[in-house]
Amino acid sequence: MTDPKQPLPWRHVRWLLASLALVAAPHTLHMPGWTVALIVTLIAWRAYVGYARLKLPNRWLLLLVAAAATIGVFLSYRTLFGRDAGVTLLVVMLGLKLLETRTLRDAMLLSFLGYFLVITNFLYSQTIGTGLYMLGCTVIITATMVSLNFAEAEPPFRVQLRTAAMLLAQSVPLMLVLFLLFPRVPGPLWGLPRDAFAGASGLSDTMTPGSLSSLALSDAVAFRVRFESQIPRAKDLYWRGPLMWDFDGRTWSVQFFVYNAPRIEAEGDPVSYEVTLEPHNRRWLFALDLPAVIPPRSIAGTDYQLYSVQPVNNRLRYDMTSLLNARFGEVENRYSLHRALQVPARYNPRAQELGRALRQKHADDEDIIAEMLGLFRRNFVYTLEPPLLGEHPVDEFLFSTRSGFCEHYASAFAVVMRAAGIPTRIVTGYQGGEVNALGNYLIVRQADAHAWTEVWLKGRGWVRVDPTFAVAPVRVDTGIFAAVPRTDPLPLMVRTQFEFLRQVRLTWDYMANAWNQWVLGYTPERQRWLLANAGVDDATWQKLTAILFVLAGGIVAMLTALALRRLKSRVRDPVRIAYLRFCDALRRRGLPRGAAEGPVDYARRLERARPDLAPAVETITRLYVALRYGAESSAGSVIELQRRVRQFSA
Amino acid sequence: MYAALRNRFYTWLFRWRGPETGAIVLVQRRVFILPTRHGLLFAMVLLVMLAGSINYSLGLGFVLTFLLAALGVNAMIHTFRNLANLRITGGRARPVFAGDTAHFTLHLENPGETDCYAIGVTHDRTVASFVDVMARSTMPATAGVLAPKRGVLRPGRLILFTRFPLGLYYAWAYVDLDLRCIVYPRPSPSGIPMPPAASSTGAGSERGQGQEDFSGMRQYHRGDSPRHIAWKAAARDQGLLTKQFTGRAETELWLDWAQLPPQMGTEERLSHLARWVLDAHAAGLVYGLRVPGTSVALAAGEAQRERCLEVLALHDIGR
Numbered sequence: 001m002t003d004p005k006q007p008l009p010w011r012h013v014r015w016l017l018a019s020l021a022l023v024a025a026p027h028t029l030h031m032p033g034w035t036v037a038l039i040v041t042l043i044a045w046r047a048y049v050g051y052a053r054l055k056l057p058n059r060w061l062l063l064l065v066a067a068a069a070t071i072g073v074f075l076s077y078r079t080l081f082g083r084d085a086g087v088t089l090l091v092v093m094l095g096l097k098l099l100e101t102r103t104l105r106d107a108m109l110l111s112f113l114g115y116f117l118v119i120t121n122f123l124y125s126q127t128i129g130t131g132l133y134m135l136g137c138t139v140i141i142t143a144t145m146v147s148l149n150f151a152e153a154e155p156p157f158r159v160q161l162r163t164a165a166m167l168l169a170q171s172v173p174l175m176l177v178l179f180l181l182f183p184r185v186p187g188p189l190w191g192l193p194r195d196a197f198a199g200a201s202g203l204s205d206t207m208t209p210g211s212l213s214s215l216a217l218s219d220a221v222a223f224r225v226r227f228e229s230q231i232p233r234a235k236d237l238y239w240r241g242p243l244m245w246d247f248d249g250r251t252w253s254v255q256f257f258v259y260n261a262p263r264i265e266a267e268g269d270p271v272s273y274e275v276t277l278e279p280h281n282r283r284w285l286f287a288l289d290l291p292a293v294i295p296p297r298s299i300a301g302t303d304y305q306l307y308s309v310q311p312v313n314n315r316l317r318y319d320m321t322s323l324l325n326a327r328f329g330e331v332e333n334r335y336s337l338h339r340a341l342q343v344p345a346r347y348n349p350r351a352q353e354l355g356r357a358l359r360q361k362h363a364d365d366e367d368i369i370a371e372m373l374g375l376f377r378r379n380f381v382y383t384l385e386p387p388l389l390g391e392h393p394v395d396e397f398l399f400s401t402r403s404g405f406c407e408h409y410a411s412a413f414a415v416v417m418r419a420a421g422i423p424t425r426i427v428t429g430y431q432g433g434e435v436n437a438l439g440n441y442l443i444v445r446q447a448d449a450h451a452w453t454e455v456w457l458k459g460r461g462w463v464r465v466d467p468t469f470a471v472a473p474v475r476v477d478t479g480i481f482a483a484v485p486r487t488d489p490l491p492l493m494v495r496t497q498f499e500f501l502r503q504v505r506l507t508w509d510y511m512a513n514a515w516n517q518w519v520l521g522y523t524p525e526r527q528r529w530l531l532a533n534a535g536v537d538d539a540t541w542q543k544l545t546a547i548l549f550v551l552a553g554g555i556v557a558m559l560t561a562l563a564l565r566r567l568k569s570r571v572r573d574p575v576r577i578a579y580l581r582f583c584d585a586l587r588r589r590g591l592p593r594g595a596a597e598g599p600v601d602y603a604r605r606l607e608r609a610r611p612d613l614a615p616a617v618e619t620i621t622r623l624y625v626a627l628r629y630g631a632e633s634s635a636g637s638v639i640e641l642q643r644r645v646r647q648f649s650a
Numbered sequence: 651m652y653a654a655l656r657n658r659f660y661t662w663l664f665r666w667r668g669p670e671t672g673a674i675v676l677v678q679r680r681v682f683i684l685p686t687r688h689g690l691l692f693a694m695v696l697l698v699m700l701a702g703s704i705n706y707s708l709g710l711g712f713v714l715t716f717l718l719a720a721l722g723v724n725a726m727i728h729t730f731r732n733l734a735n736l737r738i739t740g741g742r743a744r745p746v747f748a749g750d751t752a753h754f755t756l757h758l759e760n761p762g763e764t765d766c767y768a769i770g771v772t773h774d775r776t777v778a779s780f781v782d783v784m785a786r787s788t789m790p791a792t793a794g795v796l797a798p799k800r801g802v803l804r805p806g807r808l809i810l811f812t813r814f815p816l817g818l819y820y821a822w823a824y825v826d827l828d829l830r831c832i833v834y835p836r837p838s839p840s841g842i843p844m845p846p847a848a849s850s851t852g853a854g855s856e857r858g859q860g861q862e863d864f865s866g867m868r869q870y871h872r873g874d875s876p877r878h879i880a881w882k883a884a885a886r887d888q889g890l891l892t893k894q895f896t897g898r899a900e901t902e903l904w905l906d907w908a909q910l911p912p913q914m915g916t917e918e919r920l921s922h923l924a925r926w927v928l929d930a931h932a933a934g935l936v937y938g939l940r941v942p943g944t945s946v947a948l949a950a951g952e953a954q955r956e957r958c959l960e961v962l963a964l965h966d967i968g969r
Contacts (some may be wrong), residue, residue, distance in 0.1 A: 109691070112692060115718060116699065122710040131713075134710070149767075163815055170724050171717055172717070174716075182716065186707075189704055314707045519710065520709030556723055559727055564678070
């Protein structure tokens with residue numbers, strides 16, 4: 001920057017407008033239409049004013065527009081705070097500031113705001129694509145700053161861009177060290193706005209006919225799992241989520257109060273794994289049936305459902321051990337068993353009649369279950385597009401439509417069992433998952449959402465019964481795609497016939513997973529884990545800071561050395577070197593060259609002092625003068641000079 | 651008291667050591683660097699970004715914040731490097747009249763392999779000129795210094811500085827080269843009319859210089875008036891030749907200190923004499939100058955003008 005108060009020429013305005021427009025562009029996707037129009041107008045206005053060298057608008061006019069825009073934002077969002085309103089306001093104010101940017105100093109300020117705007121984009125998206133786009137924006141903002149700091153002459157576009165890219169590239173090592181070692185504090189530092197995490201999808205705390213089948217159309221990732229040893233068989237992959245006890249005739253819902261289970265009492269085959277859960281804004285965690293440990297900062301209900309203490313607003317990673325084929329809950333309290341038998345009498349009378357009939361027919365609970373599953377197996381259809389159900393959904397499903405998705409089967413089964421006097425509860429969660437061979441981990445998608453039941457049998461405790469398995473065993477064995485009719489719409493990722501496409505998507509998911517694990521999910525815990533693996537146990541923040549300073553200091557020293565190394569000229573002038581050798585040889589013979597003596601004068605003096613050397617001195621001087629001061633520059637002459645000097649010095 | 655203490659502190663801190671002759675190489679200990687106001691603002695923006703990243707657990711926010719922090723550190727190295735190892739030699743400064751701005755030329759040589767951009771030279775930190783010095787090249791840069799009074803102007807410490815590439819840091823070096831510039835007395839605006847030219851007292855055969863009759867050409871010498879250069883000959887590639895004219899040296903104009911009113915002070919006299927010199931030169935006359943202690947023989951042309959003004963500038967200075 002030559003003079004901070006210097007008015008801003010058009011070439012700078014151009015850069016500034018381009019970089020800010022690029023950074024603000026993704027925000028227009030979620031800003032109200034009128035603000036987008038306002039921003040575009042402001043940018044176009046500034047561009048015209050800058051291009052045509054007109055005067056900038058009056059400050060009072062801008063203040064007026066700013067006040068109007070603030071009121072507009074308030075009316076659009078009903079608040080000025082929170083993520084969406086705040087970002088919209090910031091973008092609008094930035095546009096107005098553009099029209100007030102007169103000097104180089106203002107332009108620098110706007111560049112800083114540009115950097116800040118980059119970070120606000122990450123509130124909405126942190127994918128690899130966003131990251132790359134924003135990296136590009138950062139390079140361009142930096143190039144803008146570089147161009148602001150050149151002297152009057154406008155440097156070529158590529159010099160600015162190259163300088164900016166080089167500056168950023170050289171910063172990467174230090175950035176990595178800071179990223180890995182800067183002592184991380186778990187957020188949030190202050191209260192988050194309510195809309196901070198809007199838009200996450202996943203299971204809900206209620207289940208009605210159709211709620212899971214709509215989820216099955218989404219191939220969004222629910223969570224990813226890395227197993228310590230072999231991945232269990234598909235039919236053991238029941239990811240237990242929210243348990244539902246209460247039924248109002250149509251909707252199943254989770255219990256409102258959770259009674260904390262001090263510890264989990266169960267036995268089975270242990271399997272250990274690590275879950276990376278995508279944010280879903282709810283508190284429940286997912287674990288294979290049946291979780292054996294309670295992760296930190298979470299609790300377990302008496303039904304062994306896991307809850308995080310905080311809603312899962314960020315990608316959450318936890319280590320888990322589960323017991324497959326577990327036996328648990330043999331001793332259950334009366335209150336719970338009573339609750340697991342409640343069915344509203346007003347609704348679904350025929351289903352309840354069926355349950356009572358089954359009870360009269362069989363004394364043994366297991367026979368009742370077997371007969372009910374047999375009923376499903378005979379003439380029911382498993383489909384993603386079941387017909388709509390009316391006032392008595394279970395009755396209509398069981399006796400007329402006979403086609404449904406897993407929630408229909410689970411719900412109908414539970415109602416009949418409860419009517420037959422067998423305590424039953426609904427479990428929602430996910431079933432199966434896709435193995436990504438590339439990273440040897442399991443991807444569980446929303447499309448894998450599933451619902452099944454747990455029944456309580458005397459002497460055996462709670463036992464998992466999956467009615468869907470009776471209708472469509474392939475659903476459990478190979479996945480949803482094989483189980484539903486080919487005409488049903490299904491997300492691309494779940495379909496198996498596009499093998500190549502699937503491979504591409506799996507590779508992409510592998511990269512996305514690595515990105516999630518190491519860039520987005522680099523939490524205080526992971527930092528501690530990394531340092532423990534590197535041999536630094538018990539990494540306090542003091543220790544971290546010390547290591548950070550040593551490494552950062554080393555990098556800065558290296559960068560400095562690299563930068564200063566190129567300051568000294570490394571170009572060697574062979575002509576000069578040869579002549580200096582010649583002078584050295586003469587100095588050894590007692591005839592040093594004077595401090596201010598030119599080569600020709602020197603030669604003349606030498607010829608008088610040592611006539612025997614005259615021919616050699618004459619030739620060398622003539623060659624040197626021709627090469628140094630004359631038009632002569634051929635390689636032949638240089639070699640000739642070097643040869644003569646060698647002969648002379650020998 | 652305070653100023654004196656500060657001066658001593660600065661002398662120690664910045665190793666001020668008086669004028670130096672020859673070339674100054676800006677070795678690393680001669681270059682100083684501090685963050686600019688923008689640099690401090692940048693640091694504050696980074697702190698806000700860091701707090702935001704922690705609060706919202708933004709993985710990419712951390713990446714960006716740390717990348718920019720590293721950029722800030724890297725910018726310091728680059729700003730420093732942009733100035734370090736330049737080789738500075740002093741150049742000529744054309745004489746100026748008192749009250750004008752003298753332009754001191756410095757030659758900045760960049761012996762390195764990387765280009766140096768936007769290097770400013772200033773004397774008073776308010777007005778600066780900027781140059782880019784490409785790798786392995788030399789560029790002149792000028793520092794404007796106000797010349798308040800006639801005599802010899804020594805600019806003293808000049809400041810070379812740069813904020814390139816990002817404007818977050820200000821790197822500077824003090825350069826105290828033994829530079830000087832002759833400052834002519836300010837010519838008085840109007841004046842006492844020039845003394846009349848005396849008629850020639852020399853022999854009639856004397857070959858004097860005049861303006862009337864063309865007598866031949868000779869090799870160009872510095873100081874010859876451009877009006878007398880044979881441009882046609884120059885266009886024919888015969889080198890620069892100066893046309894010579896003869897006229898009988900009919901007039902002999904002596905600009906004499908003693909011709910001015912006796913009540914005038916020294917500076918006023920010098921001002922008037924300077925005015926006369928300029929007027930005589932503009933009229934293309936042959937003139938001489940007499941001041942106490944010195945006199946300049948009769949002649950005409952640019953060289954004569956400079957010679958006379960210099961005598962006036964240096965009259966009775968430091969002796």
